[in-house]
Amino acid sequence: MPSPDSPPDRPPGGHVLLAPDRFKGSLTAPEVARHLASGLRRARPEVPIVELPVADGGDGTAEAAIAAGWRRVEVEVRGPTGRPVTASLALDGRDAVVEVAEASGLRRLPGGKPRPLSATSLGTGQLLAHALRLGARRIVLGVGGAACTDGGAGLVQGLGGRLLDALGKELPPGGAALRSLHRLDLRGMPDLTGVRVIVAGEPEGTLLGRNGSAVGQARRRGASREEIRLLDAGLRRWADLAEAASRTSARDLPGAGAAGGVGFAALTFLGATLEPGIALMLDLLGFPAKARGARLVVTGEGTLDAASLRGKAPVGVARAAARAGAPVVAAVGRRGLTGEQARKARFQAVYALTDIEPDAARCMRQAGPLLEQLTVAIADEWLPPPRHAARPRPANPEGPS
Known part of the structure; x- marks a missing residue:
């Protein structure tokens, strides 16, 4: 059954906006965006993609x-x-x-x-x-x-x-x-x-x-x-x-x-x-205009947890995306939020590398390829192929099903 904050229907031609922060110790924000784009292009080559790496004033x-x-x-x-x-x-x-x-x-x-x-x-x-x-x-x-x-x-x-x-x-x-x-x-x-x-x-x-x-x-x-x-x-x-x-x-x-x-x-x-x-940087980078009309916004960082709720980039992206009327999901290394916390932070779903690779050390070493693999679940849930007329089933905010 759809959750109360399920996103509205999006036009099938809408773009996907990739707005991740860095994965500390593994990938810079531009590298995260490139890996997400690479995976999504293989899974859904017909979907337009806009890359907009973000930061909240910290490294990067x-x-x-x-x-x-x-x-x-x-x-x-x-x-x-x-x-x-x-x-x-x-x-x-x-x-x-x-x-x-x-x-x-x-x-x-x-x-x-x-x-x-x-x-x-x-x-x-x-x-x-x-x-x-x-x-x-x-x-x-x-x-x-x-x-x-x-x-x-x-x-x-x-x-x-x-x-x-x-x-x-x-x-x-x-x-x-x-x-x-x-x-x-x-x-x-x-x-x-x-x-x-x-x-x-x-x-x-x-x-x-x-x-x-x-x-x-x-x-x-x-x-x-x-x-x-x-x-x-x-x-x-x-x-x-x-x-x-x-x-x-x-x-x-x-x-x-x-x-x-x-x-x-x-x-x-x-x-x-x-x-x-993050609010300042999103404004400088032109995020509101790029999010307008987006079919989906994908953000992320290495660890999404309670500390992220205190002004970190992915939460800022989720809130700004909500104001633009775009659904947003997070692709992260490790998930430390409950489903309720994720929903309150305006995430429709959170996908973690540890869902597909339990070894945290390998997640650090192989973050790029694993992110590309993770995009398959994101595409299946949120970007149905053109032949599908039905709206995608909302994902569990605690992770892909």
């Missing part, structure tokens, strides 16, 4: 914009340990997408070795400076996947600011060094008149305290208990002097703790605003 945000047609701009910047890295930003006219993970992310750590005390957001500031030189006047700053806990001090340095100790010497990089901060010299910072900076993320996490950048996040970046104490002391000193210099108070604002405190620096020195990442 710039790539999602580039996949949607924005121009890739590569620039050499300093990575989280100070080594040069080639990082990308996305540009579309006077709009730019800059991503913390591209320049200052965990994946940029040499050998994956954490540097909790000295990792810097300098390269992110350099990316922002480059976007400004290219004429960007609206900059979206994605703040997921950071390796640093420096309160965005490195970002300020990358934009031309100077952080000085009591002897007038430039501070070394990283959050721990901020305990010796004595003075800020902001004369080299760019004029941001007419520039709008938007932090793409969820409004949670302050700079200091239990949920702050050091206490709440630094352990995930490899910090010990003693190192967390040092980082928190450095961030407190940084907040005192930064707020005095800028005549603002941002340390307690939700989102100030994003990306190890990069959110704080953006709010304090760039006049940034904070917006939910």
Whole structure:
């Protein structure tokens, strides 16, 4: 029997919109979209397909914009340990997408070795400076996947600011060094008149305290208990002097703790605003227009669970698809939602790789081929061949039957 939120009939000629996020550790969002498209083209070659990889402000945000047609701009910047890295930003006219993970992310750590005390957001500031030189006047700053806990001090340095100790010497990089901060010299910072900076993320996490950048996040970046104490002391000193210099108070604002405190620096020195990442990105990527008239929307990520309900990309896609009147299903690596949770999140069905391959390690290694195999079940349920006049039977939201 159809569920209360079963989708309306769709015209047989409607397209399928593929709007997945990445499968962390396995596939980027564009790769997920390509595998889904490959499987669906084999199963239903007559169905038009539109690929629109998405992101919610975390790792892969710039790539999602580039996949949607924005121009890739590569620039050499300093990575989280100070080594040069080639990082990308996305540009579309006077709009730019800059991503913390591209320049200052965990994946940029040499050998994956954490540097909790000295990792810097300098390269992110350099990316922002480059976007400004290219004429960007609206900059979206994605703040997921950071390796640093420096309160965005490195970002300020990358934009031309100077952080000085009591002897007038430039501070070394990283959050721990901020305990010796004595003075800020902001004369080299760019004029941001007419520039709008938007932090793409969820409004949670302050700079200091239990949920702050050091206490709440630094352990995930490899910090010990003693190192967390040092980082928190450095961030407190940084907040005192930064707020005095800028005549603002941002340390307690939700989102100030994003990306190890990069959110704080953006709010304090760039006049940034904070917006939910997936909603902002879907608007920038033109999702509403692409979803209009879609026969089906397919989204997904590596793990769809309760954490996904807090602003992650697939749930944002499902809600936006519902507003466009399109049915939406998810193709994921592992399903951690109940049927009721999936329905409330606006998914008509959730299909998981673990439904066809119980070995989680193999799902990680073979995610691409398994996704293509999974599309057979999606096609059978939602894309009947042209000779079938009947509407497809609604799928069980807990997975394919």
